[in-house]
Amino acid sequence: MTDMNMNTKLRIGFIPLCDAAALIVAVDKELVSAEGLDIELVREVSWSNVRDKLNIGLFDAAHLIAPVAIASSLGLGHVKVPIVAPFGLGVNGNAITVSPELYAALAAAADGDITDPMVSARALARVVAERKAKSREPLTFGMTFPFSTHNYHLRFWMAAGGVDPDEDVRMIVLPPPYMVESLANKHVDGFCVGAPWNSVAVDLGIGYILHFVSEILLRAAEKVLAVRASWAAEHPDVLRRLVRAHGLAAAFVEDPANRDEVAAILSAPNRIGASAEVIRRTLDGRLKVTPDGKLRSSDRYLMFGRKGAGRPDPAHAAWLYAQMVRWGQAPYSTEMLATAKSVFRPDLYDAALPREASNMAGEPVDGIGAFTGPPFDSNDIERYLAASKVRR
Amino acid sequence: MDPTLKIVIVDENPVRAAILEDGLRESGHAQVVRIDDMSHLLARIYAIDPDVILIDLENPSRDVLEQMFQVSRAVKRPVAMFVDQSDAASIEAAVDAGVSAYIVGNLQKDRIKSILDLCISRFNAFSRLQNELERTRSALEERKVIDRAKGVLMKMKNLSEEQAYALLRKTAMNENKKIAEVAQSVITAAELFK
Numbered sequence: 128m129t130d131m132n133m134n135t136k137l138r139i140g141f142i143p144l145c146d147a148a149a150l151i152v153a154v155d156k157e158l159v160s161a162e163g164l165d166i167e168l169v170r171e172v173s174w175s176n177v178r179d180k181l182n183i184g185l186f187d188a189a190h191l192i193a194p195v196a197i198a199s200s201l202g203l204g205h206v207k208v209p210i211v212a213p214f215g216l217g218v219n220g221n222a223i224t225v226s227p228e229l230y231a232a233l234a235a236a237a238d239g240d241i242t243d244p245m246v247s248a249r250a251l252a253r254v255v256a257e258r259k260a261k262s263r264e265p266l267t268f269g270m271t272f273p274f275s276t277h278n279y280h281l282r283f284w285m286a287a288g289g290v291d292p293d294e295d296v297r298m299i300v301l302p303p304p305y306m307v308e309s310l311a312n313k314h315v316d317g318f319c320v321g322a323p324w325n326s327v328a329v330d331l332g333i334g335y336i337l338h339f340v341s342e343i344l345l346r347a348a349e350k351v352l353a354v355r356a357s358w359a360a361e362h363p364d365v366l367r368r369l370v371r372a373h374g375l376a377a378a379f380v381e382d383p384a385n386r387d388e389v390a391a392i393l394s395a396p397n398r399i400g401a402s403a404e405v406i407r408r409t410l411d412g413r414l415k416v417t418p419d420g421k422l423r424s425s426d427r428y429l430m431f432g433r434k435g436a437g438r439p440d441p442a443h444a445a446w447l448y449a450q451m452v453r454w455g456q457a458p459y460s461t462e463m464l465a466t467a468k469s470v471f472r473p474d475l476y477d478a479a480l481p482r483e484a485s486n487m488a489g490e491p492v493d494g495i496g497a498f499t500g501p502p503f504d505s506n507d508i509e510r511y512l513a514a515s516k517v518r519r
Numbered sequence: 520m521d522p523t524l525k526i527v528i529v530d531e532n533p534v535r536a537a538i539l540e541d542g543l544r545e546s547g548h549a550q551v552v553r554i555d556d557m558s559h560l561l562a563r564i565y566a567i568d569p570d571v572i573l574i575d576l577e578n579p580s581r582d583v584l585e586q587m588f589q590v591s592r593a594v595k596r597p598v599a600m601f602v603d604q605s606d607a608a609s610i611e612a613a614v615d616a617g618v619s620a621y622i623v624g625n626l627q628k629d630r631i632k633s634i635l636d637l638c639i640s641r642f643n644a645f646s647r648l649q650n651e652l653e654r655t656r657s658a659l660e661e662r663k664v665i666d667r668a669k670g671v672l673m674k675m676k677n678l679s680e681e682q683a684y685a686l687l688r689k690t691a692m693n694e695n696k697k698i699a700e701v702a703q704s705v706i707t708a709a710e711l712f713k
Contacts, residue, residue, distance in 0.1 A: 173581040175619070183611055204588040272582050273589050299561070300586040302579030314558065456589070 135365050140169045140177045141190035143399040144303065145322035145409045146217035146350045148389060149431055150190050151399075153376035155392050162368035170397060173302060174272045181353060182208040188369065190216060191353035194274040194447045197467045200356075201448075203457055204273065211359050212351035212444075213366060213475035214373045218436040220349050220409075220429035221280055221340040222325040225317035226310055227418075229254070229266065230335040242423075244343050244498050248288025255295045268292075269301035269309055269318035276349055277319040279450040280340045286517040287499045292454070293519070310334055321349070322409035322429060323401045329415050330405070336416035341427035345496025348443035348471070349429075359475065370479035377432030386410050435487050437480070439471035442494035445505035453512055455519030464508060524626075525550040526634065527569040531557065531578060535645045539573070542641045543634070561586060571631055572621040573638055576614065584621060609635065616642040661699040668702035671709045 139154075141147040153159050154166045169186065171177045174195055181189045182199065196210040225233065234241055236250040236257075255266065270277035282292040292298055301309055306324050309315045311333045318324075319340070328334030340347055352373060359366050380389050386407060394403040408414050412428030415421070430436035448467035451457035476482075493502040501514050512518065526548055530536040536553050543551050552567055554560065557580045564572065564587075574581050609632075613619060616639040622631060665687065672683040687705070691698045 172577060172579040175581045175585055176576055179610070179614055179619075183607065183614060185611075185614060204585070273586055300583045302582055304579060305557070309558075312558075 134163055134165045135368075136165045136167070137187040137365070137369070138167045138169055138185065139188045139190070140171045140180055140186040142171055142174065142177060142303070143401075144190075144350070145393065145399065145406055146220050146429060146431075147190045147399070148380045148393055148410075149214075149216050149373050149377040149437075150352065151393055152380055152389060153372040155395075155398070156376065156379065158372040158375050158379075159369070162372045164365070164368055164372065168398075174275075178205070181210070181355065182206060184355070184358075187358060188352060188354045190350055192272060192275055193348045193351050193443070194276060194279070194451070195272065196351055196353045197444055197447055197470050198274040198451070198456075200466055200470050201457060201463055203451065209356035210353050210470060211356045211472050211475065212353050212439050212470055213359065213472050213479075214352040214370050215348060215437050215439050215471075216350040216352055216373075216431075218346055218348060218430040218434075219339070219341040219344075219427055220321050221277055221319055221347075222322075222336050222414075223281065223284065223317060223319045223338045223340070224310070224325045224328050224334040225337050226313070226315075226333065227335060229316045230337065233337070241337070242342070244284055244338055245287060247337055248284055248286075248290070250288070251285055252288040252290050255290055259295075265296050266316045267297040267299060267314070269299055269306055269315040269320070271303055271320060272300060274451070274456070276340075276347060276447070277321075279447065279454075280343060280347065281319045282450070282454060283497070284338065284343050286515065289517065291517050307331065307333070323399070323405045326405050326408055326414055327401070329418060332418040335418070336414060336423070339414075339423070339425050339428050341425055343498050345427060345491045346434075346440075346443070346494060348440065348447070351439065351471075359472075363478075366475065367479040370476060374432065374437060374476075374480040377437050380410070380431045381433050383411075433486065434490055435483070438473050438476045438482065440473065440494050441468040441471045442503065442505040444468050444471040445508060446495055446503055449503075449508040449512060452508065453515060453518045459509060468505065522547055522549050524548060524571060524631070524634075525552070525567065525569045526571045526573065527551075527564060527567055528553045529557075529560070529564075529572065529574040529578060529580065529584075531555050532575065535575070535642070538645055539638060539641045542637050546633070546637060548634070557583075560584075568623075570623055570626060571634060572623065573634075574619050574621070575642070576617045576619055581619060587621070587623075612639050616640075617646070618642045661697075661702075664699050664706065665702045668705040671705055675709070 141150055154168050159166050174192055177189045177191055178195050178199060180186045196212050198204055200209045232254045233247055233250040236253040237246050239246040241247050268281055270281055285292055303320050303324050306318045306320050307328045310328055325336050329336055379385050390403040390407040393399045393406050409429055412426055413424040416423045444467045448464055452459045495503045504511050526543060528536050528539055533555060540551050540553060554563060560580050560583050618638050620635050669680055669683040672678055687698050687701050691701045
């Protein structure tokens with residue numbers, strides 16, 4: 128009857144990124160203590176570690192990149208361990224950053240406003256073709272993991288311009304802390320990563336933020352609070368308390384009056400360990416996008432609790448599975464689609480937190496709101512994918 | 520043991536990597552390559568074309584290795600994590616020790632079980648060594664603090680060295696603290712009164 132005990136001890140793994148905010152605030156503002164939970168946060172260095180430690184039970188829960196939760200549940204690339212996500216830690220938050228050289232080349236090749244992702248994607252296609260004609264090395268893009276939103280977001284964007292991510296450019300995995308250094312030493316020409324790394328590159332004068340991912344997809348599930356399905360079934364009350372604390376924490380993070388405090392909490396060396404000022408920019412969705420100080424703001428840049436961001440949406444899981452199918456990481460089957468969707472558990476969210484339907488006004492009808500292509504249909508991803516010209 | 524197996528160790532800690540390499544060589548593995556520079560990691564691994572890759576879990580580049588699972592032109596042979604569901608005990612022991620193993624190609628598992636076991640025991644030995652070093656270092660630090668506090672007391676209270684130490688010891692016992700803690704307070708107080 129551990130569920131009835133107060134002070135239930137839990138170990139939760141996280142990667143030092145801004146979208147761990149709700150988890151970190153839940154622990155450091157003692158919102159979890161109020162729920163009778165005693166949580167040890169363990170900072171990790173790789174998604175592989177987080178996945179393995181969650182899978183084998185060294186962690187009770189984890190800040191996990193959403194596609195890894197789905198891949199683990201489908202047994203793709205690794206062992207099959209069913210994972211469930213009862214809470215969304217963040218919607219959006221990634222950005223695509225390119226080197227000054229690539230930025231200049233894209234600007235020169237653009238036939239319109241380069242902040243329009245279709246214009247920039249077509250410009251990329253021209254730059255790629257020109258390099259090919261001159262027999263130059265293909266461009267290299269960094270992303271964080273084979274099963275990552277960053278991988279899919281980059282691919283979605285460039286494929287819209289006709290660039291084949293597997294044939295026309297190189298896509299390589301880079302741990303987020305190495306992204307900036309790799310851009311500086313020209314190991315990569317661009318990358319897609321979460322906060323604060325894009326801002327770090329801009330501050331160093333070696334990167335231009337080309338797009339917030341929210342310009343490519345209005346709503347993209349990013350990190351989730353992940354637990355083993357078996358653990359969720361065995362500890363329903365602990366899970367409910369954990370989700371409740373996260374809901375309160377996300378609301379705290381969202382309140383502009385708390386942002387300085389939140390940025391200070393997150394900046395601690397044993398949490399994210401980046402400057403509070405840079406973290407604050409992320410929370411505000413107001414980022415310096417060029418080294419000479421041009422600013423871009425978006426109220427969709429990184430969403431914690433607002434606009435229903437905390438409530439897992441199975442359509443997002445289906446979209447991520449569709450990307451795995453599109454790029455040859457997974458075969459298509461209706462069973463796998465159903466399994467992928469069942470990873471995102473709005474019912475577990477609803478069991479712990481009140482649902483505010485009103486704040487979904489104006490959100491995309493298909494749940495995604497992509498800048499190009501047909502509306503997403505989570506029940507018919509085969510037909511949705513048939514519209515993609517570039518795919519495996 | 521199998522002298523034909525090519526083994527790559529990816530570890531930024533040169534001491535630990537050397538300990539592991541020694542162990543592998545002692546047990547008859549002649550082909551061991553160490554990588555401690557993480558740039559262009561995959562390209563280097565493809566060039567070496569190993570049968571087994573060992574990587575420490577403190578290494579963010581573990582995610583880079585995961586790319587090898589993906590079907591691509593660069594990967595000529597299938598890659599798998601050494602441990603799977605059937606090896607729950609092995610994976611726990613490995614993660615606990617802080618190491619992960621990948622096998623390339625279609626190696627029989629029993630051929631590398633001994634490698635992983637050796638890896639686990641050497642990693643554990645290394646962390647024991649590190650803990651001991653840490654203890655020695657903090658013991659030395661404590662000695663220094665106590666010596667400084669004795670000096671302060673000798674000067675300010677006109678005590679002999681033995682008397683100064685006896686005073687620290689008595690105070691520590693009365694306040695239920697460690698001598699080093701009391702010594703630190705003496706130093707802090709002396710700084711304040713300077």
